[in-house]
Amino acid sequence: MKMRFVSVAVCSLLFSGKAFAGWYHVENYEGFLGPNPIHFSIQTYDGFGSGITVEGSYFQDAKQTPITIYGRVSDGKLGLCEISDDKEFYRILTMGSKTPVDTSGCPFSLEMNETGATGTWSKGTEKYPVTLKKVASLDDTHDQKIDGSVDIPFWAQTATERFSGTYTSTGAGICMEKMQVIHKRSGRVAQEIRFKDEDCNAGMLMTPIYENVQKFTEKSSDTISVNFRDGRAGYSMDYVFNKKTKKYQHVK
Structure with a gap:
């Protein structure tokens, strides 16, 4: 688990006390x-x-x-x-x-x-x-409402894959239930990552919802970071691409 840099827009909302009123x-x-x-x-x-x-x-x-x-x-x-x-x-x-x-x-x-x-x-x-x-549609600004199947096409991507987050409504609120790794060439789901998140915080940190999954390259390997809110500046969980298994693995 790592602390993650938060953009200027996010900081202004976090410290104004408006962060958990909902902005999505x-x-x-x-x-x-x-x-x-x-x-x-x-x-x-x-x-x-x-x-x-x-x-x-x-x-x-x-x-x-x-x-x-x-x-x-x-x-x-x-x-x-x-x-x-x-x-x-x-x-x-x-x-x-x-x-x-x-x-x-x-x-x-x-x-x-x-x-x-x-x-x-x-x-x-x-x-x-x-x-x-x-x-x-998804709206957590007032009544915590989801209509239909909400899949968010995140901005983060690699040369061969994109990432999609499925959001759901639970007793604890709205959050990302799972992330799918999708091959660009075939459009098929290559991997599905589910989150053990009883407090429903996955994918709910960054001001743009599309930035709640971010990509970094470390030591020639792609790393995907999933952002979580926590009442403060938030944190992230990292998943590194394993070249042998062709899957993203959680780094503790």
Whole structure:
């Protein structure tokens, strides 16, 4: 078990006394970007100083590679940008932009409604229609409510695998019940890791729900850290990839 660095946004909430009031309002969608089936997940906020009110993750079913998205929603209109590299991720989402974020030139332009969304994705000369249907949601800001099967496509990934967290509601609250390791090439589940977590704290630490699983590389081996809340700064459990068994093993 290790203590984990917590981002600027998380610290401000932890020490303001708001941390356990809940900050997760997440909606999952399935649909199409042009002819390509996609899974699409967004988390909405009241907003930060940069003006960002939405963060999320989506992937094309054929590629299984999560793409980090962020932007703003206003009067049902959603503009979303895509993160292109680690430097941009650190500058905009980890440290936070010091100036208001402009989403006018970003790929996604969507009209949201109660059941889904429609709009376009455009980049350069490419432009495709987008249609989305809401399939699940999670809200711990008020009534601790889950609708449907909530699987979170985490931002962390390796060259060959992505990671998905299944969230559930228990007598102790909402938390991540299990994490799946999914091969990008086949889309199949290669490993399933369940958490012995009676207090229901797994996957409930970081402000963006998509950052509750993080990837590090140590001594040429991929390490996956799962974040847990604990009433303080939180902690993590690490899983190291074993090259012989092709599985992630818990490091105590």
